Amino acid sequence: MAESLQPVEDPNRAYVGAGTPPVIAPGHTFGTVTDKISAIVLTRRTPLGWYAGFLLAGSFAFLLLVSLTYLVTKGIGIWGNNIPVGWAFDITNFVWWIGIGHAGTLISAILLLLKQTWRTSINRFAEAMTLFAVACAGIFPLFHTGRPWLAYWLFPYPNSMSLWPQFRSPLIWDVFAVSTYATVSALFWYVGLIPDLATLRDRSQSRAGRVIYGMLAMGWRGSARHWHRYDTAYLLLAGLATPLVVSVHTVVSFDFAIGIVPGWHTTIFPPYFVAGAIYSGFAMVLTLAIPIRAVYNLEDFITMRHLQNMAKVMLVTGLIVAYGYGTEAFISWYSGDKYEGFVPMNRIFGPYAFYYWLLITCNVIIPQALWFKRVRTSVPVLFVISLIVNVGMWLERFVIIVLSLSRDFLTSSWGRFAPTFWDWSTLFGTVGLFVSLLFLFLRFLPMISIFEIRTLLPEAKVSDE
């Protein structure tokens, strides 16, 4: 079926400088859209690269398994954490992953409500990315505890001792915020998948495919009543998910803002964390979208319009983040507080100054290139910038957490932190897990929403007029 597709012009080149590129390349019909996307799952030979990539990512995921097993056997001490730096890579990674998980819901829910049609091509895998990122994030709050087998005490469950969690602690808020977010994201993603699962069920050649996709499709027949209820449910879920985009990272930022550590105790954190989350989320979507569209020849669905729009969102959120850095530094000086005033000095000139400047370079200086259309329309450059922003956002959390903790109030307790092998292996292990899950997703589920893409076609618009 893939061979029957009409080759389209190279969409990368076709629309450069020719006005706003469309969200879908011309020449597609309902049939070709369905064919092209479902073929990836059902009929096309799995590319060799998929196996190679899955093996590589899977081996890192296995490294995560080894690291966590060793961690549970030996204790937190295998990491570099110490007193005063009680949190280091663990919480840095947690916040980073949660931030990455933000783009999915933002794209799916907020852009849906804002009727941004360009979201359609990217929302499915952005949502999947969200789920996997939240899964990776969830590992850290669990395993960073000294006794992870007792971490369920953070949940309010009825017990014979009538003991409840301590609701004043931001970590409890985290538990609720992150678990709610994970649940709603999963639901949203799954509900969005149902019509496409039915398509796969109908087109599957194998019995296993028919049974599995059939069960997952939950009896979807595409009747008008189904569609009516589906639209209502989807819109409601979008409405539910929208506040979560803001709330999750706000609550995560409370972990720090509620604390009294200089460098944490800042009211700017909630908006600045949310902006940072969207920033890193879009960077990650770009990082994933660019290779995927190249490998699976999806340039006609994920067009330059999408890439450009995402670059613009990155530019805006990046500027908000940069403003946040500036305000933070200004207020710590303006407050006249000696401890707060020391924070920017320590960041700029202290032992970790290199990482602070690296952060500024990655998050503030380099993304300014996105002001230029030539940059926004150059796929390789966008890819590199998105990678740099991912690194920069990780560094931001490292700077906030480790630098603040390493030098707080009493100079006698000033310390430092250096990661051990197990710190790195856990970080890269979660990256491996994330990529492995993504590979499975690409192979077994339609990575782009088939039925929504069809609505982008001119045929779908007929009824509007």
Place this chain on the structure above:
Amino acid sequence: MEQIADPVARRTFLKLMGASLALAGVSACTRQPAERIVPYVRQPEELVPGRPLFYATAMAIGGVATGLLVESHEGRPTKVEGNPEHPSSLGASDIYAQAAVLGLYDPDRSQTLTNLGEIRPWSAFLGAISAALTAQRPLKGAGIRILTESVSSPTLASQIRDVLQRFPSAKWHQWDPASRDAARAGSKLAFGEFVDAQYRFENADVILSLDADFLGCGPGSLRYARDFAARRRPEQADRMNRLYAIESMPTSTGAGRSGGSGEPAEFAEAESKFLDAVAKDLQAHRGRSLVIAGDGQPPAVHALAHAMNQTLGNVGRTLVYTQTAEAEPVDQMASLRDLVADLNSGKVDLLVIIGGNPVYTAPADLKFADALGKAQLRAHLAMHDDETSALSHWHVPEAHFLETWSDARGHDGTVSIVQPLIAPLYGGKSAHEVLAAMSDRPERSAHDLIREFWKVEKDDRAWRRWLHDGVVPNTAFTPKIVTAAIRNPQSPIPNQSAIRNPQSAISPTGAVEVSFRNDPSVLDGRFANNGWLQELPKPITKLTWDNAVLVSPATAATLRAAGGPAFQGGEHGQILADVVELTAAGRTIRGALFTVVGHPDDCATVHLGYGRTRGGALALGAGFDANAIRTADAPSFAGGAAMKLTGDTFSLACTQYHHLTEGRGMVRSLTRDEFVRDPKAVHEGDETPPRTITLYPDYPYQGYKWGMSIDINACIGCNACVVGCQSENNIPVVGKKEVLSGREMHWIRIDTYYRGLAANPETYFQPVPCMQCENAPCEVVCPVGATSHSHEGLNDMVYNRCVGTRYCSDNCPYKVRRFNFFLYQDWNTPSLKLGRNPDVSVRSRGVMEKCTYCVQRINEAKIDSERESRPIADGEIRTACQQACPADAIVFGNLNDPNSRVAKLQAEERNYALLGELNTRPRTTYLAAVRNVNPELGE
């Protein structure tokens, strides 16, 4: 904990044992044998399970005893405190006494009597000794040598004298590195006889310390710290003493000085203003001043100090002379030299070494190890199988002082009976029993020997009294009238050339003077296998687990030595130091270079006691052996040493590297005059918010409201509180690797801060336990409520509930919380289990812990008081840190009682809260330092 107690072999063995037992159980399907715990059939009188008993005993170091009270739980000694009745203690204790419990249960103690490495019974040793003695009889014992440490035990001395009477040609040698050869020789030089000086700090207004660490170590230092601190209360400004200290290495004593530091070798014109002022001040306080020379100074300086005290009319007022606490004072270096000479000339047939480790501690040029091999029969009594044991035929395991009977004299001569609290764990023998083996009645026990010496009759009520009180009444020495021969031109005292150390007078360019000191933690190496002491941050340097070549920053700069915090652990953990080679007297040692602010330039201080090659798992491999470049001629100093960088680096475990306050006001200090003018000046710049800042009503603490007051002016940074806390609260030792990572577990730490000039800084010690904040930042962030506030204001820690998020520690501005990153506590070694305090939970992996104000002591007192229907009296509860403190710097009590000591102290003008501006409302507050600076020298 891996480093502790060579667990590898034992644990593997246990694991295999466990596995095979389990397998055996599975295969045989038999029931495990029932183990019954048998209760007391007849309960010993006074013994109520769960309630400790206290016994008086004494611990001697360098021959001088400190009286102790030891807590015993069901027959197991668990905690050592000072004996308030004992004049050398007054209830305080030092780190060695506090760490004695771990020394007792040290799993590396030698456990068997061996001959050439083979296990033999005690009777075989008796046989061998008696055969050797029989052979010596016709020679009148000409081949017999006894080598002891300093002996103040009257019984032991009489036993040795008895042996010498039986064998008139036998010789008794003494060598004790913890003893004070120079001070002894100085008294001989000044007075023509050996005398001890006892200081009366309660009468001293002006004190000049010439490199003397009289508060930190040495006989009577606990007593002196108490007396010294009592005269530093600025509320009685007229009584404040003034200390001038001239030091070759900053010490905890010198840190309390009011002015002046410097360096004996180059004390020239630049300092003449200082010297003039000191001289004037001393003259102005005739009869109320005191000059003290340090143990490391040559005898001539001691003699000079005696002469100065005499001229100033201080004798009889601020110091008195008595006969020595040691039974038989000798010039120990000469004694050791004689022994080596006799050994080398083959005169020694039988050498009995009673304690000590001379193979390791003797200066290198004596080549003691080589000489030792020339004795025909060598027996060594020691707690550990150490360097000397390795070269001896017979090794007899020594009984710990908590396992045996003995007696000893305190610094003022007061005799204490050392009584055991437990039968010897490993069949160890005491010095008394080994000497009895050399007498005509070899089988006498130490108990019988002591009672025999003190002529205890059938009716032993007096004896029981002595044991109960821990002191034998009326045994303190009476002052002796001695006169220093000042005007005698023959005397070397006024002779300038004798004072100058000949080696230091001419120092070639680039050469440094090396000064040797006993280590502040492991002393001469005798405590090298004690984890509590090894992990104890040494005063001033804050180093653990190693010694180092200590130099001033300027000297390090001329060497172009780099070094600084590593990223792992950093300032609170790991310091990468350059390794230097020190060459003196043709020998070379390698050690890590560490800079100490306030150390004089162009000289280096090295601590002894490290670089052990035998004697326990912890002793091995820590630091370097400085004895290798030490000579018998100048045991304290080596002039003209060459120091050069090797290019290697070494990781030192240092718990505090940043000593500046960065304007954060952790320590507040004034001069005496400033304080008298305006005591409120302490609070200048204080930003503590008013208590009305909150919308919530204040929690009314009814009943008890616990609080603590710590006097920075009194604290001498001696660390007794740190070890006391470790012992009381079952705090684990984590090992050097973990300290390098910044994970040591001490619940109380002593922060050291410098102010002023780098060459001559003011030094302040600030003990920091948990502040028990009323608005505790840790409590609100704990997700499971594992740390919460009690109605008495304690910041309670519920270990069982802790899941280990570490958020509380992150949010603690004082960073007093400690986390079990690994399973630090040794759950396997049986002997260590005996020493734990049964009233305190033993924490497991993954939980947070911290100071609890010794809540177990509070609850014990509450139970007692409730049973007796009375409130807890002030002073009834003393926290472990408070009880150990010799300077009385820590006071704990009920803040709701306006008459309690702590309430009164917190009401003083000097009282301030650490980081009070954070509105944490700490219950532990500090009393600011007030230094009595000589107005002529100014700030």
